[in-house]
Amino acid sequence: xxxxxxxxxxxxxxxxxxxxxxxxxxxxxxxxxxxxxxxxxxxxxxxxxxxxxxxxxxxxxxxxxxxxxxxxxxxxxxxxxxxxx
Amino acid sequence: xxxxxxxxxxxxxxxxxxxxxxxxxxxxxxxxxxxxxxxxxxxxxxxxxxxxxxxxxxxxxxxxxxxxxxxxxxxxxxxxxxxxxxxxxxxxxxxxxxxxxxxxxxxxxxxxxxxxxxxxxxxxxxxxxxxxxxxxxxxxxxxxxxxxxxxxxxxxxxxxxxxxxxxxxxxxxxxxxxxxxxxxxxxxxxxxxxxxxxxxxxxxxxxxxxxxxxxxxxxxxxxxxxxxxxxxxxxxxxxxxxxxxxxxxxxxxxxxxxxxxxxxxxxxxxxxxxxxxxxxxxxxxxxxxxxxxxxxxxxxxxxxxxxxxxxxxxxxxxxxxxxxxxxxxxxxxxxxxxxxxxxxxxxxxxxxxxxxxxxxxxxxxxxxxxxxxxxxxxxxxxxxxxxxxxxxxxxxxxxxxxxxxxxxxxxxxxxxxxxxxxxxxxxxxxxxxxxxxxxxxxxxxxxxxxxxxxxxxxxxxxxxxxxxxxxxxx
Numbered sequence: 042x043x044x045x046x047x048x049x050x051x052x053x054x055x056x057x058x059x060x061x062x063x064x065x066x067x068x069x070x071x072x073x074x075x076x077x078x079x080x081x082x083x084x085x086x087x088x089x090x091x092x093x094x095x096x097x098x099x100x101x102x103x104x105x106x107x108x109x110x111x112x113x114x115x116x117x118x119x120x121x122x123x124x125x126x
Numbered sequence: 127x128x129x130x131x132x133x134x135x136x137x138x139x140x141x142x143x144x145x146x147x148x149x150x151x152x153x154x155x156x157x158x159x160x161x162x163x164x165x166x167x168x169x170x171x172x173x174x175x176x177x178x179x180x181x182x183x184x185x186x187x188x189x190x191x192x193x194x195x196x197x198x199x200x201x202x203x204x205x206x207x208x209x210x211x212x213x214x215x216x217x218x219x220x221x222x223x224x225x226x227x228x229x230x231x232x233x234x235x236x237x238x239x240x241x242x243x244x245x246x247x248x249x250x251x252x253x254x255x256x257x258x259x260x261x262x263x264x265x266x267x268x269x270x271x272x273x274x275x276x277x278x279x280x281x282x283x284x285x286x287x288x289x290x291x292x293x294x295x296x297x298x299x300x301x302x303x304x305x306x307x308x309x310x311x312x313x314x315x316x317x318x319x320x321x322x323x324x325x326x327x328x329x330x331x332x333x334x335x336x337x338x339x340x341x342x343x344x345x346x347x348x349x350x351x352x353x354x355x356x357x358x359x360x361x362x363x364x365x366x367x368x369x370x371x372x373x374x375x376x377x378x379x380x381x382x383x384x385x386x387x388x389x390x391x392x393x394x395x396x397x398x399x400x401x402x403x404x405x406x407x408x409x410x411x412x413x414x415x416x417x418x419x420x421x422x423x424x425x426x427x428x429x430x431x432x433x434x435x436x437x438x439x440x441x442x443x444x445x446x447x448x449x450x451x452x453x454x455x456x457x458x459x460x461x462x463x464x465x466x467x468x469x470x471x472x473x474x475x476x477x478x479x480x481x482x483x484x485x486x487x488x489x490x491x492x493x494x495x496x497x498x499x500x501x502x503x504x505x506x507x508x509x510x511x512x513x514x515x516x517x518x519x520x521x522x523x524x525x526x527x528x529x530x531x532x533x534x535x536x537x538x539x540x541x542x543x544x545x546x547x548x549x550x551x552x553x554x555x556x557x558x559x560x561x562x563x564x565x566x567x568x569x570x571x572x573x574x575x576x577x578x579x580x581x582x583x584x585x586x587x588x589x590x591x592x593x594x595x596x597x598x599x600x
Contacts, residue, residue, distance in 0.1 A: 051368040053377075053500050057138060057490035061368070061585055082368070084501050096139075 045078045045122055047115060048101040052085030060098035066112055070119070078119060132172075133334030137186060140164065141342060141491035144190050148346040149495055153213065157187060157205040178228070185226040189337040192344060194224040212343045218482070221318050222339055222471040223328065225306075229335035232312035233295045238277055240268045243289035252281035252290060300330035302549050303430055322425040323469035324547065324572050325581035338468055338582075341482045346492060348460055349382035356452045357383040358445070358480070360465030361390045362520030362577035364597055365590030366486040371597045372505035377498050378464075378489070379506055385456055389463070390512035392448030393419075393519040393528065399441040400525075401532035404567060408537050412437070414558070414566045417525045419443045421469035422572035426547060433559040437568075444519060445470060449479025451510075464489050466520075466580025469572070485582025517598045520577035521591045525569045540565045546574035 049055075049063050067080055086101060088094040088108070095108025102118040140160070147156045165171075165179045173179050185195040187205050191212045240252075246266035253261040253268065260274035261281060268289070270281070282290040297306050297314055305320035306327050314335065316327070328336040348355050357378045364371045375386045396419060404415050418424065418439040427434045445463050452461045462482045463470055474480035484492075493500065515528035526541045533539060542565035544551050555570070573579035575587035583590065 051501065053367070053490065053498065054494045056368055056500075057142070057487070057494050057584060058135060059138075061589065085499050090497070 043077060043123065045074075045103055045119055046101075047078060047080045047119070048083045048086070049080065049110075050084075050086045050088070050097075050099045050101075051082045052087075052089060052097075054089040055085075055098035058097040060100070060110070063098065063100060063110055063112060063115060066115055069112060069116070074119065074123075133332065136164075136183075137190075137334060137337070138487060138491060140183070140186055140190055141340070141488060142494045144187065145342055145346045145491050145495035148343050149350055151350065153343070154206045154209045157191075157209045160187065161205070182226060182229045185228055186334075186337060189224050189226070190340045190342065192218070192339050192341055194221070194339060195226045195228070195337075196224060209343070213347055215344070218341060218344070218471075218475060220472070220475060221316070221321075222323060222468060222475070223316060223321070223325075224337055224339055225314055225316060226335050226337060227311075227313045229333050230313045230331075231333045231335070232308070232314075234293065235308070236277065236292065236294050236298070237272065238270055238275060238279065238282060238290055238292050240270055240290050242267070243287050244268050244285075245287060245289070247286070249286070251284035251286070255280050255284050296330040296332060297327035297336060300326040302326065302547060302552060303426065306336075320429060322422050322429065322547075322572075323472050324422045325468040328468070329581050338471070338485070340488060341471075342484065342488045342491060345460075345462055345482050345484055345488075346495075349492075352382070354384045354456060354459040355382070356385040356387055356456050356459045356461050358387050358389050358392075358448045358452060358461055358463045360445070360463065360467070360470075360520060360577060361388070361393060361517050361524070361594070362466050362580065362583070362590060363464050363486050363489070364388075364517065364520075365578060365593035366466075366584045367490070367500050369500040369503070370505060371593075372507060373500050373503045375508060376503040376506035377493055377500045380498050380503060381492055381496050383462070384459065385452070386506070386508050387448060387452050387455070387510060388508060388512050388517070389444045389448040389465070390516040390519060391451060391510045392446065393444035393516035394513050395447040396441055396444045397516060397519075397525070397528035398532045400439050401529045401534075403439055403441055404529060404539070405534060405537045408566050414542075414563055414568055415439055416568040416570055417529075419519070419525060420570055420572050421467065421473040423544075423547060423570040425469060425472070426552060426572070427555075430552060431556045431559070434555055437559065443473065444516075445473065446477055446479055449477070453479055466573075466577055466583040468581055486584050487582050490584055514598050514600060518594065521587075521594065522571050522574075522576035523569065524576060525571075526567065529567065537566075539567050542568045544568060544570040545576070546579075547572040 088099045089097045098110050100107045100110040147153045161183045191208050244267045258274045260271045305317050309315050367374050416438050449461045460481045463480050464484045471483045474483045515531045518524040522545045578590040579587040
């Protein structure tokens with residue numbers, strides 16, 4: 042199974058806009074992902090400063106940006122990468 | 127407030143943008159445009175159309191500017207005029223909450239409803255057990271006659287398929303004291319003779335129709351003008367950002383506050399005095415004493431359990447002592463309390479030592495508006511010293527521990543904790559006034575988990591408590 046890295050931004054903007062709630066993804070992933078998905082809290086990814094990549098909170102899944110991230114959007118991105126897209 | 131929730135996200139975005147306009151000195155000029163920028167013409171409407179969404183945004187901005195949606199007399203009055211008033215005002219007025227009737231969806235009154243899970247079974251326990259003969263079977267499915275139904279809930283309990291649901295009105299359901307109810311048009315309104323400012327209706331409403339009247343612009347303006355503004359951080363605020371507390375202090379100073387004072391310093395005075403008062407009152411024969419720091423609890427006692435008032439400690443709250451300290455140490459300063467609490471706004475209005483109250487969420491909005499990144503900020507230390515016990519005041523059980531640490535040892539403390547002021551606990555508090563008790567000190571926290579569970583927070587209670595623990599481990 043592919044290794045998937047989820048980086049959750051803990052910069053102030055992302056934090057205020059609710060990035061901490063996405064940490065709960067640990068408990069919501071299906072069993073088959075438990076081994077292959079690594080979840081990390083990172084310092085500011087800088088996307089909010091650029092103001093072009095969309096809106097906070099930001100999460101990076103294997104380098105792909107998920108703007109306005111929610112549990113749903115991040116889970117969908119993991120599924121997409123797993124399917125090889 | 128619940129983070130992953132679109133209603134709260136909209137409000138937070140507006141807080142950030144409004145504060146940004148204020149810091150840029152363009153509040154009056156830019157505030158009307160913010161409505162259209164937030165809901166552009168071709169966006170997907172949350173409500174019936176973009177125009178309704180925009181109308182709601184306007185009222186939200188009124189609340190963020192510190193006004194009541196209810197005070198609107200002329201619908202043509204522009205936000206820039208309201209902003210102008212906010213930039214001029216020196217006094218904050220009651221009430222601390224506002225109901226945006228344009229946003230209120232006038233949810234149908236709580237009733238029971240048969241879903242299509244119903245199989246129209248032969249046993250029909252719902253029909254047989256209904257005391258009002260309100261259930262009939264039509265087309266193979268149970269139906270409730272609303273004119274006859276008294277919402278007793280028996281049908282819901284006896285259905286073997288869980289096919290019957292009770293549809294609540296979220297705000298009314300959340301209010302522990304019956305202070306919010308419908309007016310003749312079905313929209314909600316708050317009865318302030320009953321309201322205890324707990325904020326549950328605000329967090330419960332899925333339409334975000336209940337808002338606080340913010341003081342963020344009052345504070346932002348004073349920061350922008352370079353006035354002497356002291357930030358008084360509640361013990362629970364220490365755990366609200368993903369950084370060291372010393373970095374948060376650094377960030378607050380960077381935002382333009384002239385001083386940071388931990389309210390925990392005030393909590394040390396409260397704990398000491400409360401311990402003394404406890405020993406005195408118990409030795410005089412009073413059967414128990416309760417804590418006094420939670421303003422929601424005191425409001426609830428005053429308005430709903432008057433017989434409890436004589437048992438509440440007379441000691442002023444940590445916020446009050448910290449405010450007095452700030453005014454003494456930094457003469458002429460504006461004292462801004464920063465915490466998770468709505469009721470502290472009311473407490474501040476009634477007292478004299480605190481000028482403004484911000485929630486942690488609003489502090490976050492100020493930091494974002496100023497492009498301050500707390501994790502990259504130079505740590506700062508404050509001159510004052512607070513004990514570890516005082517710094518843990520904001521988590522349930524913390525007040526008891528702090529009082530314990532200050533006892534002289536003459537009286538044995540037998541503590542009881544009321545963790546969360548729901549209907550059941552309000553009744554319990556009323557009962558202990560008359561009945562026999564096997565405790566002599568009661569700590570009452572309106573929010574479950576203590577102040578770390580407050581409505582104006584950014585982190586979950588568990589995470590916040592853990593950060594506080596980690597920061598202040600000896």
